[in-house]
Each structure stands twice: as structure tokens, then as C-alpha cells.
Amino acid sequence: MSGSKAFAVAGISQVTASSAAGTAAVGTASGVSGAAIATGAATLLGLTALVAAAGIVVVLTGKALQAHQERLRKEREAAEQREREVQHRIAKIRSQIRSSAGQLKVAVKLPATVTSTTQTAVGTVPSASLVSTQVAATKDAQRRVNDLKSRLPKIRSEYQTLVDQQLLDSQTVQQALQRTEEALNTSNLTGAEAHLQALDEARILAIQQLRSQWLPQIQYLQERLNGVRSRIPQEIVQELQTNIEQLSTNWQHISDVDIETLHKQISTFEAQADSIQKAAENLIKSQHEVGYVAYLREIDNGDAVIEVKTHKGANTQIRIQFYGQQISLEGPPEEAKSCATRTVEAMRIFQEQGYQLEWTEWDGRPVQEELRHLYFASSQGASATEESYEPQSSQRRTEAQGY
Secondary structure, three states: OOOEEEEEEEOOOOOOHHHHHHHHHHHOOOOHHHOOOOOOHHHHHHHHHHHHHHOOOOOOOHHHHHHHHHHHHHHHHHHHHHHHHHHHHHHHHHHHHHHHHOOOOEOOOOOOOOOOOOOOOOOOOOOHHHHHHHHHHHHHHHHHHHHHHHHHHHHHHHHHHHHHOOOEOHHHHHHHHHHHHHHHHOOOHHHHHHHHHHHHHHHHHHHHHHHHHHHHHHHHHHHHHHHHOOOOOHHHHHHHHHHHHHHHHOHHHOOHHHHHHHHHHHHHHHHHHHHHHHHHHHHHHHHHHOOOEEEEEEEEOOEEEEEEEEEOOEEEEEEEOOOOOEEEEEOOOOOOHHHHHHHHHHHHHHHHOOOEEEEEEEOOEEOOHHHOOHHHOOHHHHHHHHHHOOOOOHHHHHHHOOO
């Protein structure tokens, strides 16, 4: 058919409203375990659009209803299989981490008892300069002891956090802190520093283990995003990429919830990309059945763009919007009646594959009520409508409407 047309469509977005809404809610939860990942505006709008599309009531009967139900079943099975594969891969990564890390809780290697002493050779009288040096050293040591005493509560809190995170062994941490406090109370700076050094070494080892725990899981997220980045809107890709990079930067403060949130978002958009791919295949098939040459030209920012050779020297471009709510056709301004009839038939065949269509716009203008369901008619009804419908160019149609 001539000109540009837009169709409201239902039945493409198979993402359940509850799952998409749940994914959005989890992603926007404030302070997700401190990692500061949040669902960006484009991602949130995308999830909202999928919820809206999935919530449209599909009214189909007969062959179309059966096709719709069968596709729902297959896509549900595909989603369940995808989830099993993702969870299996995550479990495998975590199992490998545990086996390579060995003892997850790092124990503090407590040093032997160390005392701080200043020795002077027996029988010698220290010089004035030596006495002055020793006095200065004693004052400096006492200053450092007092400084460590003031910092000890904060040091305790920091190591308790690592204990709570199951990174450090509680018993050896408490022993090291207790001995540090005892050494400071007796002005034994050397002993206190030795135990603090042991604590710091254990902390560094624990952080290294924590990093090795999260980085492979973050790399798997990146692998999954790379696999779908050419099939979903780029603004969503950019926001998901930003969140993955934030996890890479803040790996000391993330949790399983953060990882699972991004996996769910990627799975949601991957499932929609699969639905768009299937709709494009079905639409191409319907064009072939009426004798047109049609092929998938590209995926443009998530939209499927189909090229259809309708008649000699003229092509029609069909775009299936990523969120599954609209299909648009851009055809030649003039079209033979036989081509218009075949276009109607092709879209009717497409609808029989389980999609609900409503013709809403023609060259930017609302379509008359009697034509809105032209593609919804049965074969006999469609033929009758086609005979009474005379395709017009944009100029002739405008003149006929009194302009």
C-alpha cells in the first residue's frame, strides 16, 4: 500500500509484566549493598515500555490464538532454559573461586611477643647527645603510642567489618587487636606495630581473595552484554555498561544481589530481542507467501528493519519497534491495486501467526474507523474490503478529503 503507515501491535512483547516490573524495582532500590548501581533512565523507560506492551490484552481467535499460545509456550521455555544456563554458569564460577581460594577466612599470623627496649652498654656513661637523642626518641614513641590509642576504636571497627564479611578469622583478629591494646597500654610501640602489621597483611590477602571472587562474575556480565549489544537499543547498552563498570570499580562493596540484578536486566532485554527476531521472521514469511521478496536488512537500535520488494522498481521498508508496540511501513507514494491487495493479505497472514494489528496512521493522519481493522478481517471479508478500498497517492488522498 502507498505512503507511510503505522500499526499498533500486541503479542510481540512476551516479557511478563511482573518480571519486568520486578527487575525495575530491584534495580532502582536505593543503596543496593552499597555498590551504588541504579537503573538508568533509558533502562527504566525500556522496562516500563515492556510492562506496558505485555499488559495489552490480546484478543485473538482460531488459528491466530493457537499460534499466539504456542509461541508463548516456546518463549517461556526458552526463558526458563536461559535462566538455568545463567545460574549454572554463575554456580560454576563461584565453585571454581572457592576451590582455588581454599580457606576463605584469612587468619592473622600472630607475631611472637615483642618488647621495646633501649640498651646502654654496661659500665659506660651515656653522653649528653645520646641522652638527648634517647629522650627525643622516647617522646616520639609516646606520641605515636598515643596516636595509635586514639585510632584503635576505628581500627577495631574496620577489622570487625571484614570479620562480618566472612573475610577474616574472628578469633585471630580479636587476639591481634587485644595484644595491640596491651602493648599500647605498656607503651610497647614495637609490639603494637608488629601486631598491626600482621593484621594489615591479613587484610591485604583477604582483599585479594575478595577481588578474585567478584571479577570473574563481573566478566561474565560483560560477556553477556557483549552478546546482545547489537540487538538492543544503544542507550540501554550504555547504561548497562556503566553499571558493570561501576561494579568493577566498587568490587569491595558489592553483593550477589547486585550481580543478579544486572543478569535479570540483561535477560529481560535479551528475551525481547529474541521476540523481535521471531516477529521479523514471521513477517518476512508472510511477505513471501504473497509473492514478495523480503529480507531482514538490519537491526537498527533494537528495531528490526525489513526490506520488501513489492513491485517493479519500488520497495517497502517495514520497521518493528523494539518494545513491540508498533510496526511502521514506508512504501512508495503510488501503488497498484494488486500490490495493495497483496500487502493487506500479507499482514493478515502475519496476524494469523499470533499477532494483533490495528492500523492507526496513514501519512501521519489517523485512519478512519472502518479501515482500522482492515488487516484483522478474515480472507473473505478482507477481499470484500479490498474491492471497496481504492488506494490513493498522498496528494490524491488529500484532495479527496477536501484539502
